[in-house]
Amino acid sequence: MPKNRAAIIGVGETAFRSHHPDKTYVELAQEATIKALADAGLTMDAVDAVVFSMAPTQFMGVNDADKWAIDSIFAAGKPFLRVHTGGATGGSALHAAYAHVASGMFRTVLVVGADRISETPDAQHILNLIWDHFYEHDVALNTITMTALSTHRQMHFHGTTEEQFARVVVRARRNAMKNPYAHLKGMITVDDVLRSPRVSWPYRLYDICPRSSGAAAVIVADEGVAKRQCSRPAFIKGIGAVANTVFMGDRMGPYADTELSEIPEAAYAGREAYAQAGITDPIRQIQVVELYDPFSSTQFPQLESLNFCKRGEAAKLSDEGAFEPGGLLTVNPSGGTLCTNPIGVTGLVRVADAALQVMGKAGEAQVPGVRNALATALGGSVQFVTCTILGTDPT
Amino acid sequence: MEKLPEKKDGDVIHGEWNVRYAYSMGKVAGKFFEGLRRKKILATRCTKSGISYLPPRAYCERSFEPCDEWVEAGRDGVIEAATIVTAAFENLPRPPYAIAYVRLQGVSTAMINYVHGLDLGDVDSAMARLKPGTPVSVEFVETPVGRVTDFHYVLRSAS
Numbered sequence: 307m308p309k310n311r312a313a314i315i316g317v318g319e320t321a322f323r324s325h326h327p328d329k330t331y332v333e334l335a336q337e338a339t340i341k342a343l344a345d346a347g348l349t350m351d352a353v354d355a356v357v358f359s360m361a362p363t364q365f366m367g368v369n370d371a372d373k374w375a376i377d378s379i380f381a382a383g384k385p386f387l388r389v390h391t392g393g394a395t396g397g398s399a400l401h402a403a404y405a406h407v408a409s410g411m412f413r414t415v416l417v418v419g420a421d422r423i424s425e426t427p428d429a430q431h432i433l434n435l436i437w438d439h440f441y442e443h444d445v446a447l448n449t450i451t452m453t454a455l456s457t458h459r460q461m462h463f464h465g466t467t468e469e470q471f472a473r474v475v476v477r478a479r480r481n482a483m484k485n486p487y488a489h490l491k492g493m494i495t496v497d498d499v500l501r502s503p504r505v506s507w508p509y510r511l512y513d514i515c516p517r518s519s520g521a522a523a524v525i526v527a528d529e530g531v532a533k534r535q536c537s538r539p540a541f542i543k544g545i546g547a548v549a550n551t552v553f554m555g556d557r558m559g560p561y562a563d564t565e566l567s568e569i570p571e572a573a574y575a576g577r578e579a580y581a582q583a584g585i586t587d588p589i590r591q592i593q594v595v596e597l598y599d600p601f602s603s604t605q606f607p608q609l610e611s612l613n614f615c616k617r618g619e620a621a622k623l624s625d626e627g628a629f630e631p632g633g634l635l636t637v638n639p640s641g642g643t644l645c646t647n648p649i650g651v652t653g654l655v656r657v658a659d660a661a662l663q664v665m666g667k668a669g670e671a672q673v674p675g676v677r678n679a680l681a682t683a684l685g686g687s688v689q690f691v692t693c694t695i696l697g698t699d700p701t
Numbered sequence: 702m703e704k705l706p707e708k709k710d711g712d713v714i715h716g717e718w719n720v721r722y723a724y725s726m727g728k729v730a731g732k733f734f735e736g737l738r739r740k741k742i743l744a745t746r747c748t749k750s751g752i753s754y755l756p757p758r759a760y761c762e763r764s765f766e767p768c769d770e771w772v773e774a775g776r777d778g779v780i781e782a783a784t785i786v787t788a789a790f791e792n793l794p795r796p797p798y799a800i801a802y803v804r805l806q807g808v809s810t811a812m813i814n815y816v817h818g819l820d821l822g823d824v825d826s827a828m829a830r831l832k833p834g835t836p837v838s839v840e841f842v843e844t845p846v847g848r849v850t851d852f853h854y855v856l857r858s859a860s
Contacts, residue, residue: 445849555811
């Protein structure tokens with residue numbers, strides 16, 4: 307059991323788009339920091355420690371850019387920690403801040419990060435370099451081909467169709483119209499998705515997230531600070547995280563102990579987070595989820611692993627409108643990762659957008675009556691998974 | 702290859718990383734690549750768990766014991782997952798090409814490599830021939846050099 311309760315009391319996001327020609331990388335992180343501090347009604351004097359959310363730095367092109375960011379995010383003189391679990395980085399960074407506060411080590415912690423995926427045209431080359439040079443790098447793996455392979459199994463086992471994936475994209479882009487920070491947004495049709503150029507079967511261009519630039523920050527504080535500073539904090543009620551082997555070939559076939567296409571790591575992380583948060587019936591107790599969904603096929607297995615429905619049922623429920631805003635479960639009212647993917651902070655954006663829903667600050671995207679919200683993040687070869695439950699009540 | 706974004710002079714400073722490496726293989730990968738040069742695919746096996754690994758591992762990730770045997774993988778196997786890439790990625794082969802995770806005879810895990818000899822003109826019908834469970838065989842290049850691309854897969858019906 308944690309010593310102290312912890313809550314998110316301030317959120318800051320920049321706009322996410324391909325380029326931010328008006329700011330450097332560290333100035334983007336600074337903008338999110340200033341916004342989160344203002345939202346929490348605090349100055350940096352009140353922050354005890356800083357967690358920096360940063361994945362591969364080859365995208366923005368300054369090796370280990372966390373050191374460059376220190377003064378811009380006002381971290382000089384404070385304990386500082388960079389977290390990196392690939393795409394799951396932002397989720398892991400939030401967990402690190404939670405552990406700092408829940409342990410009683412610190413009362414108030416800033417979590418901040420920025421990314422600029424379009425600073426280089428070689429993003430998928432960088433994402434090929436995350437594989438070892440012995441066995442997997444030479445065989446054209448990158449984040450697109452690796453999830454296309456896993457989606458092949460998902461379609462084989464459950465009969466999920468490209469059209470069902472396309473509906474997820476249509477919903478995401480429509481939801482993103484209500485999120486002022488989202489990168490891709492607009493009214494598109496299933497046909498638009500199915501007519502976009504093929505990239506790696508079954509993916510077409512619109513099945514794939516954009517390369518986004520931008521920054522996000524949250525302030526995590528203990529219950530005393532939270533009650534003083536915030537009329538409606540987003541209490542961190544449960545966290546779960548799990549790592550698995552990098553080798554996707556170990557996660558398929560009769561001898562495997564986990565099935566790649568099911569994102570079973572989300573079941574393990576979810577089970578732990580649910581137990582801490584007292585969630586026994588997720589579909590009734592949780593109103594909003596912000597899933598890490600860089601591809602159109604990434605939502606269904608997560609919804610199933612997190613017990614919002616039975617295995618193989620999510621696509622049908624999606625077709626029926628169950629995951630629309632105000633439906634059975636509102637999935638990614640922000641537009642999600644499909645619309646905005648600044649990789650090193652995307653997991654933190656999921657948490658930030660879930661927190662805004664709990665705090666009643668999600669603006670046009672606000673879902674009425676949110677008591678609990680869940681955020682996930684996925685990283686590496688879908689081998690790092692974090693799950694975070696936020697709620698209006700501390701227990 | 703995609704070009705760098707068009708920017709007005711003075712908006713950006715251009716840069717490039719040129720970094721070279723010599724990756725140490727170690728004993729396990731070293732034996733695997735030495736096997737490839739002899740046109741053999743060598744897996745490690747843990748007698749305690751009964752799991753055999755490709756790519757080979759020094760330790761069994763189930764039993765946490767050392768993998769204590771080498772076994773030669775069969776030349777036949779089944780597809781577990783596949784995709785056909787039709788877009789050009791920086792520093793990757795010119796599309797289209799097919800890649801697949803294949804579980805070879807006598808091995809518990811699947812290993813990724815290219816699938817050759819398949820007509821990729823119509824992606825949907827080519828993918829229909831790469832379903833999980835489809836039998837494939839290993840084919841070696843004429844002169845292996847000790848890289849994973851020394852071998853690839855071909856559909857058994859087409860070999």
